[in-house]
Amino acid sequence: MSRPLRGIGVGGGSAVGPVARMAPAPALPAPRPVTDPAAEAAAVRAALAAVVTDLNERAARTSGPGSEVLAAQAVMAADPILADEAAALAEQGTDGAYALTAVFDGFRTALAAAGGYFAERTADLDDLRDRAVAHLLGLPVPGLPDPGHPYVLVADDLAPADTALLDPERVLALVTVRGGPTSHTAILAKALGVPAVVGCAGAMELADGRQVLVHGADGVVEPDPSPEAVDRAAAHERRRRERSAGFQGPGRTADGHPVALLVNLGAPHELPGAAAADAEGVGLFRTEFLFLDRAEAPGLAEQAAAYRQVFAAFAGRRVVVRTLDAGADKPLPFATSTDEENPALGIRGLRTAARDPQLLETQLAAIAAAAADSTAQVWVMAPMVSVPREAAEFAARVRAHGLPLAGAMIEVPAAALRTDRLAPVCDFFSVGTNDLAQYAFAADRTLGSLAELLDPWQPALLGLVATAAGSAAEHGRPIGVCGEAAADPALALVLVGLGITSLSAAPASLPDVRAVLAAHTLAECRELAELALLADDAATARDTVRSRMAGRSEELPPAAV
Ligand code: PEP
Numbered sequence: 001m002s003r004p005l006r007g008i009g010v011g012g013g014s015a016v017g018p019v020a021r022m023a024p025a026p027a028l029p030a031p032r033p034v035t036d037p038a039a040e041a042a043a044v045r046a047a048l049a050a051v052v053t054d055l056n057e058r059a060a061r062t063s064g065p066g067s068e069v070l071a072a073q074a075v076m077a078a079d080p081i082l083a084d085e086a087a088a089l090a091e092q093g094t095d096g097a098y099a100l101t102a103v104f105d106g107f108r109t110a111l112a113a114a115g116g117y118f119a120e121r122t123a124d125l126d127d128l129r130d131r132a133v134a135h136l137l138g139l140p141v142p143g144l145p146d147p148g149h150p151y152v153l154v155a156d157d158l159a160p161a162d163t164a165l166l167d168p169e170r171v172l173a174l175v176t177v178r179g180g181p182t183s184h185t186a187i188l189a190k191a192l193g194v195p196a197v198v199g200c201a202g203a204m205e206l207a208d209g210r211q212v213l214v215h216g217a218d219g220v221v222e223p224d225p226s227p228e229a230v231d232r233a234a235a236h237e238r239r240r241r242e243r244s245a246g247f248q249g250p251g252r253t254a255d256g257h258p259v260a261l262l263v264n265l266g267a268p269h270e271l272p273g274a275a276a277a278d279a280e281g282v283g284l285f286r287t288e289f290l291f292l293d294r295a296e297a298p299g300l301a302e303q304a305a306a307y308r309q310v311f312a313a314f315a316g317r318r319v320v321v322r323t324l325d326a327g328a329d330k331p332l333p334f335a336t337s338t339d340e341e342n343p344a345l346g347i348r349g350l351r352t353a354a355r356d357p358q359l360l361e362t363q364l365a366a367i368a369a370a371a372a373d374s375t376a377q378v379w380v381m382a383p384m385v386s387v388p389r390e391a392a393e394f395a396a397r398v399r400a401h402g403l404p405l406a407g408a409m410i411e412v413p414a415a416a417l418r419t420d421r422l423a424p425v426c427d428f429f430s431v432g433t434n435d436l437a438q439y440a441f442a443a444d445r446t447l448g449s450l451a452e453l454l455d456p457w458q459p460a461l462l463g464l465v466a467t468a469a470g471s472a473a474e475h476g477r478p479i480g481v482c483g484e485a486a487a488d489p490a491l492a493l494v495l496v497g498l499g500i501t502s503l504s505a506a507p508a509s510l511p512d513v514r515a516v517l518a519a520h521t522l523a524e525c526r527e528l529a530e531l532a533l534l535a536d537d538a539a540t541a542r543d544t545v546r547s548r549m550a551g552r553s554e555e556l557p558p559a560a561v
């Protein structure tokens, strides 16, 4: 295969490097009769020892929190009880892969029953089991590859748990078979600041070690690129960086119209990079990371400590905290029910607070306690607001905690259409284009196959943004965009032209957005917005706007192939 592969480009720029694939969990083959139980037991012990060695070596090579996770996993795998029990089963004639699986599954059940912190470690045990079984069967070890040099990571998809282990020093680019433009993989790629292509069918057929050129802006993966193509991409990359480096400070258009540029923050390891970014603050602080992978919600003190860290890092700047957005793509055992047939349309986001008011109360109390000790300007907003009553109740609860600024995310079409009715009770708005696209087009945001409908250039989506922005302006309310749309420089111009007053994106996306804004006047942004609204489909909107943009050759990625 040497044809270029096409998917959805989600992280700008381009990168070239050798492929390293993420192997899937091994499937258990049919059990074999064991002819030499002693050898089988020795193989079981050797497989576990190999897992321990692997993990320790990787921990030593990895920097940051990923290293601690790997070292902790190595300690679990080295537990002699695991090895003794699995070896004993093998000695009794059980196939080694089955012996390992049985013992790990037994530990898993015991941990899950213990609840709390222990129950949260069951995923680690599953990972260790898969690694041990792969070693025993001589299959590629599942999980992130570690070829010992920088690489282009190719995977079917990435689980949120993989993300803490991704080393931005080593991952040159990301390519996944699954995932759409607003999936968590896309969000992760932007946070890492690496070029990425998601929804890329056939990517897992690229052999390990094969050179590929990944074009993040236009979603193309070029196997065995020619030296000319690599040079062209590198030259474009250099120009892009130079151009972006020429602009600093608050976002504004060429004629001085201010557009606050803010960062999205979704995990503790992102905090240093986010705080160091040239940004006016945080436009979306996704607080879910505190709640994920846990059997019960964190208490007030633990939450307050986490918020304090963020507010301290952004002292004097704005921090827009989004209250817990549980459910659908972010399920939490203690906040969401498992018996809904359509979780994306169920009790999620702010709706969970109606079912469990204490969850929101504790969170607001923790935010208020942390805000009281800080000079950060703390704004608090609710996810998934649909009707004015919800916004009013939320705002009252926020203010009851002494927090002065309460807002609503606009991610449900009903809220976009009736922003004028939300405005009297909200101090500000933030458009979540990821969910707004999902609900406007009745298209699951996690499905790469629906990428066309989820494309943030869809004129109908832009129409909803225009309606919401017009209503917010009439009431003098700021309205930002914090969905993935804000990271696309050309689309950022359109959003500003539609009346959006701030843009929040991964830190790595901001320099390009800032530079492109500085090169266009507000009137030009409005003209581009008009063109996008008039288009029949997303591709036409994108192409028309991009070809009209000033300095076209500087704004667009090189023709990939
Ligand atoms: C959105 O929906 O656009 C958004 C920013 O929120 P999340 O992606 O966390 O659902």
Ligand code: MG
Residues within 6 Å of the ligand: 383, 411, 432, 434, 435
């Ligand atoms: Mg959302």
